[in-house]
Amino acid sequence: MKILGALVVLMLMHSFYDLVDAQGSWQILNRNAGIACMHAAATHYNTLIMLDRTNTGPSQIRLAGGKCRNQPLERILKNDCWAHSVMMNPVSGAVRPLTVQTDTWCSSGQFFDNGMMVQTGGDFEGLRKIRTLKPCPPEGNCDWMELAEPLAKGRWYASNQLLQTGTRQIIVGGRNEPTYEFYPKRRAGEGAYYLSVLDGCCDNLYPFVFLLPNKLLFIFANKDSVSLNWETGKVVRKFPTIPGNPRNYPSAGSAVMLPVSYTTGFTRGEIMVCGGAANGASRTNNVGAACSNNCGRIVATAAAGGWAMENMPIRRCMGDMINMPNGEVLIINGAMNGFQGWGKASNAVLNPVNYNPNAAAGRRFAMWAKTGIPRVYHSTASLLADGRVIVAGSNTHQFYTYTGAFPTELRVEAFSPPYLGANYNAYRPAITGAPIALKYNQVFTMAFTVGVRRGAVTVYQNSAPFTTHSFSQGQRSLHLKTSVPVRAGAGWSMQVTAAPNNSLAPPAWYIFFCVQNGIPSKGKWIKQNN
Template identity: 30%
Template sequence: MNVKLVLFAFLFGGLILLNDKTNVNALPALQARQDPGSTLGAFKIVGKSGVNAMHAVLVSPRKVVFVDKLENNALKRPDGLSALSSEYDLDTNTAKPLGIYTNTFCTSGSWLGNGTLVEAGGDKGDANYRSGIQTLRLYDPSVGDWVELEGIVPSNRWYPAMVTLPNGNVMILGGSTAATGVNRAEIDNPTYTIFPPPNGGPLTDTAFPFLSSLLPYNLYPMVHVIPNYEGKTQLFIFANQNGIAYDLDTGTTITTYPKIPGGIRSYPLTGTSVIIPLDPTDYYKPTVMICGGNKVYELTSPAEASCGRLELTTPNAAWEMDEFGGQGRVMPDATFLVDGSILFVNGAATGFAGYRKGGGANALWVNENPVFTPFLYDPFAKTYKTLAASTIPRMYHSVSTLIPDGSVLIAGSNPQGSVSLNVKYSTEYRVEIFYPPYLYSSTPRPNIISLQTSPINENRIPVSYGQEVTMVIQVKSDGGNQPVLKACIIHHGFITHSQNFSQRYVYLEITNFWADSSAADQYILTIKLPPNPTIISPGPSYIYVFNGDAPPVSGAQVLLQQAA
């Protein structure tokens, strides 16, 4: 295959439109809504992922792609070899194999602004699978499979971070050059790579010595674009217990933040992070929240029971700490719900990220005491609520992602080096859907009919920053009262190892709202999108309109780009 032609087609082929004929009106009724008295939500096991869900990414309203490392998964490719990636259909709850032929172990991913998914890095191969350690993989949703560009990443990347930049390119940041549990100087990779390369030519590494100062706990660094009105590419970058604001345009550190109290927050003492929902009414002021981790690299050490919040653009800001709802978690996942609340789920109460040591009766599990109960966090009231419990341990290599119908897909867990079944913590293929409490609400749910006159689930609808878009919705009256509507846009991100790369939630201004006389219970809205791509990254996102506490039947998938 001509790599240059493939690369050209992915990067410059124009808008990538997704053809998904799912009719949201035909989706089955949510199980959770049958019990309007519930306030705790509910889990339901719905299918099997085919491969362990080390990575997960929503690629269309009703499809999720999973990526695993090289191991003997039960799902087979057409050539008879075990699949390393699968596409999971949320309507049929079935998985089909995808074509990855290089080892994807402990990589990361993010979306290009044109709507192509990028995944980079990996590990050595074997007799059947090629090395993936300097491989870059591209997934085009309109094609529905992977293309692998081997050997183009300029250095080995193991446990890197990735983020979509405001210009639509992606940054690949940090990691190590060889497999390891804890990083060390001789294999440290304190550099970043921009893809596609800004000036053409081959990919190159740029030194980023801040990461070396955070050894040994600098793997899977946390990275978020900092919103600003000037359109500057400024990044919050954090590992271990320290973070900075970095201006990528000038290559300078503009702020050094105070050390976060409590334990270590990055791999393998793994915590998680989000930028809490951004709001135009306070000028998109960014606050980062970092939760969980551990204080000591010791398998019996209790997980860190604290979260810190930090206002990134406030001079001399200090960390505001809480007790993480009173439950320590290492390897938690943080997932935005449609109403702006944050679901903390998965993880262990003791230990650290990694594989069991030994086997049989003498095996030592380095992450233990799974936390079965999710917490619902209100980022404005700053309160936690304990929700209904799962029955499945979800520890190392687990994932969680919002689904556009307002539910949450949860999968994975494989705290061992190869597929092992019928052990204490088996390789986990079961997929669960969690129905949050708002899906039990008696408040009528909006049904989004169209956006910019286009049906919402046929293609990604192109929209631009600062644009006012027109949406038609149907929502039944509630006791004769008009609906009380809010709107948001969510970038669902790429989930692995408790990091959700580029995940972002932004409230949207509803600038006009009137009843549509042409149909009963139908309304027309105009909604204003964020002013620039530092607020939310370009590429695929979903616009939601929710009625009080009730999310829509499905969000509207869009491709957000700069105006031509």
């Protein structure tokens, strides 16, 4: 009886899948995707856009149909018949070559409301370029287009965030560029705007940028952060400096905004920043310096308050943080020593770590199954609608190098978290009915089936970010209000209330997950309209 009582208590305290010793599993999807994936984004057609730089020389996949890229400004191959971008089918693992004309090295991106990827900046001839790709089904032939319109400033190591219209992005920072600008411009001839938090000598590239529920932007660089009214250009609040080490490139921490929930009236925007290189490591070339093991959380929508710190079970830099389908956070990839750069990392972190933000302090982290493939500098991680995480890339060399420590990595893996284990099939919901598009505050019916009804059922809405250099640009997750499920024929149905406004969910395609007691369904792509 004592054992039974303890089990009941555990079921009340934790998600159902925590009750067994399940750590997830790994599967290699493609042993040679042709390119080392530096940038990645999952599309609403359930394909994966993958990008590398163009100035690596030959990749291992040729452009289709004998096509070649003729780029007189290219520094390696001016006549280049090799692809540096591919579209991947994450079910079959098949890849299709895509064509980029200018260098996308350390560039940025974000989807528009119609699903079109806008990809900005890069190096050398790509520094001020804007590229677009309108995704298509796996059997389609969509490809990159380069726009004639340039960025106002060169953007190398910048970050993008979709704004409330769904048709405009803010592009923040870049090497030697402590400014931000908009695409498309808000008026003819509009330029860039200085922002002091982006200024300084180092560790401030690929700034962490989030659109908060209060309509402001949270912008974090190095150790400092501000909230910015992007419409007026006014800095509304300067936050306390985060304790410890620097967090942005090349120190390579990572960040997420924790799920914004109806339980707090969708008003609480809490940012979590984890890991990064040791103080001064990149400036002194201290490649053996131990990476940080701490994380900080701050409520960026509060009028006051500072960082609440806690420690991860393992130190990490160059990790990726992902909002998962059940409101938790996955920390994956990276190294325990060094910083971002060619040959600057050692002691790869092979174990993903799960973080439950709602658990009691000291019980939030869980170590999951390790991979056999190191993923350090220039690696990516992307959440798919089926609940898996696609992990790709890792190239610590200037060119493709297949020998020595951390050789250029062309393999693509899928990590299946414990909730996808066979033990949970009976408890995993399956969405059988939901709209294809929503308006704000719309109350809609979600129908689902499930083998065994046990525990609370709720809905999470996750964005499709652009992932590069340890930061998923545009990533967000919403915890939506639901009614108590009722029987509906052979299944169940419940009423779900959509997000109330476009500061919470800018118009775009989102993945909606039905979650029973921590076990998510396969996601359904739904278009959020204004």
